[in-house]
Amino acid sequence: MASDGVVGSTDLPVKRQREDGENGVSASTLxxxxxxxxxxxxxxxxxxxxxxxxxxxxxxxxxxxxxFKEKSxxxxxxxxxxxxxxxxxxxxxxxxxTERDECAYQEMIAHLPLSSIxxxxxxxxxxxxxxxxxxxxxxxxxxxxxxxxxxDKMVVDVSKQFxxxxxxxxxxPRVTLHIGDGVAFLKAVPEATYDAVIVDSSxxxxxxxxxxxxxFFESVARALRPGGVMCTxxxxxxxxxxIIEGIVANCRQIFKGSVNYAWTxxxxxxxxxxxxxxxxxxxxxxxxxxxxxxxxxILSQKSDKPLKFYNSEIHTxxxxxxxxxxKVIDSKAE
Amino acid sequence: MASDGVVGSTDLPVKRQREDGENGVSASTLxxxxxxxxxxxxxxxxxxxxxxxxxxxxxxxxxxxxxFKEKSxxxxxxxxxxxxxxxxxxxxxxxxxTERDECAYQEMIAHLPLSSIxxxxxxxxxxxxxxxxxxxxxxxxxxxxxxxxxxDKMVVDVSKQFxxxxxxxxxxPRVTLHIGDGVAFLKAVPEATYDAVIVDSSxxxxxxxxxxxxxFFESVARALRPGGVMCTxxxxxxxxxxIIEGIVANCRQIFKGSVNYAWTxxxxxxxxxxxxxxxxxxxxxxxxxxxxxxxxxILSQKSDKPLKFYNSEIHTxxxxxxxxxxKVIDSKAE
Numbered sequence: 001m002a003s004d005g006v007v008g009s010t011d012l013p014v015k016r017q018r019e020d021g022e023n024g025v026s027a028s029t030l031x032x033x034x035x036x037x038x039x040x041x042x043x044x045x046x047x048x049x050x051x052x053x054x055x056x057x058x059x060x061x062x063x064x065x066x067x068f069k070e071k072s073x074x075x076x077x078x079x080x081x082x083x084x085x086x087x088x089x090x091x092x093x094x095x096x097x098t099e100r101d102e103c104a105y106q107e108m109i110a111h112l113p114l115s116s117i118x119x120x121x122x123x124x125x126x127x128x129x130x131x132x133x134x135x136x137x138x139x140x141x142x143x144x145x146x147x148x149x150x151x152d153k154m155v156v157d158v159s160k161q162f163x164x165x166x167x168x169x170x171x172x173p174r175v176t177l178h179i180g181d182g183v184a185f186l187k188a189v190p191e192a193t194y195d196a197v198i199v200d201s202s203x204x205x206x207x208x209x210x211x212x213x214x215x216f217f218e219s220v221a222r223a224l225r226p227g228g229v230m231c232t233x234x235x236x237x238x239x240x241x242x243i244i245e246g247i248v249a250n251c252r253q254i255f256k257g258s259v260n261y262a263w264t265x266x267x268x269x270x271x272x273x274x275x276x277x278x279x280x281x282x283x284x285x286x287x288x289x290x291x292x293x294x295x296x297x298i299l300s301q302k303s304d305k306p307l308k309f310y311n312s313e314i315h316t317x318x319x320x321x322x323x324x325x326x327k328v329i330d331s332k333a334e
Numbered sequence: 335m336a337s338d339g340v341v342g343s344t345d346l347p348v349k350r351q352r353e354d355g356e357n358g359v360s361a362s363t364l365x366x367x368x369x370x371x372x373x374x375x376x377x378x379x380x381x382x383x384x385x386x387x388x389x390x391x392x393x394x395x396x397x398x399x400x401x402f403k404e405k406s407x408x409x410x411x412x413x414x415x416x417x418x419x420x421x422x423x424x425x426x427x428x429x430x431x432t433e434r435d436e437c438a439y440q441e442m443i444a445h446l447p448l449s450s451i452x453x454x455x456x457x458x459x460x461x462x463x464x465x466x467x468x469x470x471x472x473x474x475x476x477x478x479x480x481x482x483x484x485x486d487k488m489v490v491d492v493s494k495q496f497x498x499x500x501x502x503x504x505x506x507p508r509v510t511l512h513i514g515d516g517v518a519f520l521k522a523v524p525e526a527t528y529d530a531v532i533v534d535s536s537x538x539x540x541x542x543x544x545x546x547x548x549x550f551f552e553s554v555a556r557a558l559r560p561g562g563v564m565c566t567x568x569x570x571x572x573x574x575x576x577i578i579e580g581i582v583a584n585c586r587q588i589f590k591g592s593v594n595y596a597w598t599x600x601x602x603x604x605x606x607x608x609x610x611x612x613x614x615x616x617x618x619x620x621x622x623x624x625x626x627x628x629x630x631x632i633l634s635q636k637s638d639k640p641l642k643f644y645n646s647e648i649h650t651x652x653x654x655x656x657x658x659x660x661k662v663i664d665s666k667a668e
Contacts, residue, residue: 058380272599320645322438
């Protein structure tokens with residue numbers, strides 16, 4: 001199915017578009033056929049997020065205008081203007097961020113780990129090419145060096161072009177961008193380099209698969225100083241308890257400090273929630289549930305741009321789990 | 335647009351169906367036309383939840399079989415078997431509950447108020463015809479009397495037929511079902527009758543509109559004993575801060591005890607979250623954030639059916655709000 005034909009039938013204005021032959025939609029979703037970007041063939045003017053990761057359900061957003069649509073070396077990249085959530089970044093048909101709710105994800109994935117340790121100095125971001133995590137890491141005055149390793153340069157370029165309030169993170173002079181494979185990058189990092197590693201990955205089916213496997217977590221642990229912290233995107237308790245169970249069990253084996261699961265609300269992610277795996281290496285103990293470096297309180301004393309979502313209360317609340325999830329996670333984590 | 339034609343075109347098996355002439359979908363959603371039940375004309379075999387309450391977005395579920403579809407005196411009532419969330423109850427095109435995630439809503443709307451007061455004896459449920467809230471209220475051994483006032487008998491009957499694990503609440507001998515208008519019922523209630531009133535309503539556009547207005551809250555406050563508690567469904571912080579702001583301001587004027595907003599995750603509700611307004615009348619003080627009657631701990635000592643979602647930690651966490659919501663709600667509530 002050629003995407004040109006599909007999009008053409010929707011009468012959507014398309015600013016820039018290249019033909020891509022691939023169709024990222026599995027055969028099982030034939031009833032809601034779409035091109036590799038999720039632009040629906042059967043709902044003219046709407047984007048529908050369809051994936052074998054969440055079969056039988058789909059979130060749809062009304063499209064005002066497709067702003068960008070190309071195939072990079074790694075994935076289909078699309079940006080559209082939605083009527084309800086502002087501009088939307090889509091990779092391989094899956095929503096990565098929207099202007100309206102990106103604050104929840106970016107603030108939580110950055111501040112859950114960084115507010116849990118005193119004076120973070122060196123931080124590594126794996127993935128997160130949009131720059132939103134960098135923007136949040138930059139809020140810490142103790143930070144001296146921020147490395148980011150993103151595999152897909154097109155994601156960086158597209159974010160700088162269409163999401164300036166997210167990509168603003170790149171403007172911090174402490175940031176060094178490395179385009180390449182995060183797994184290889186970590187292997188080359190000298191032992192005990194970083195205070196914190198933040199893994200802002202896409203889902204474990206596709207290019208990010210390795211980032212959920214044990215060898216990767218071993219590399220992260222090695223790259224962290226004693227008592228250093230990792231925070232990684234860790235799926236939805238409503239949809240992927242089996243994946244989460246595996247991540248928790250792997251981390252429990254590899255990280256000899258704290259191992260905790262937290263979660264938050266992001267309306268445009270499947271099931272409306274996303275989780276985070278927080279781990280620390282052996283060394284000075286880390287109590288993730290009670291921030292020792294509360295960035296919200298530090299910022300409120302300055303005139304900096306205020307946080308939209310994160311605060312110390314929501315930090316602690318993020319570790320409180322529904323009983324069905326607590327039962328499974330506690331059995332693996334303790 | 336006749337629903338028969340629409341459903342017929344989807345090739346779905348329909349067990350029981352009656353023609354209904356009304357179309358609950360606004361003209362602005364023409365790009366995703368559906369009948370009054372949300373069975374999509376353009377996504378064959380899927381249900382799409384479309385409403386002017388959340389324009390420009392839609393959650394869709396794959397339909398295995400439509401089990402029930404009629405128009406009551408008040409609304410379109412539909413039950414379908416979904417592939418991802420079990421059986422689904424839909425009123426006027428809006429998902430009310432699914433077998434997979436109903437635990438989150440029912441447990442939170444019942445236990446947030448009832449775990450906050452010692453020994454609740456008389457409880458009134460307004461709406462909640464499916465019986466799920468009754469099921470949760472029944473867990474308290476101190477409760478002597480549970481009244482429920484539901485306007486639409488068809489909802490009760492359909493729940494008993496298709497959702498036996500939800501409607502099981504009706505089997506408790508302490509329950510008395512009143513079919514009628516909740517507003518009128520409350521006006522006739524003698525002053526200071528109930529320890530708790532739980533308002534399990536649909537959205538404020540449609541038959542439930544009055545349940546979000548000041549005269550209704552005044553009736554609730556009058557029906558409660560001093561230090562009695564109300565918990566009412568109170569929309570999504572991501573979608574309806576303007577509605578929430580109004581509810582909080584109204585409640586602050588009418589309830590002279592505590593006024594607090596809490597929220598939880600429900601994947602099949604728009605934006606994936608739903609909020610609750612918790613208020614107490616003047617009298618013995620109620621600290622909603624710290625349960626004095628922790629039902630999870632009481633039940634864990636018995637052999638009763640365990641809670642799936644609620645626990646004391648998630649109770650307290652439910653009152654922690656993202657900064658953008660906290661700012662608005664605190665300005666109205668304190």
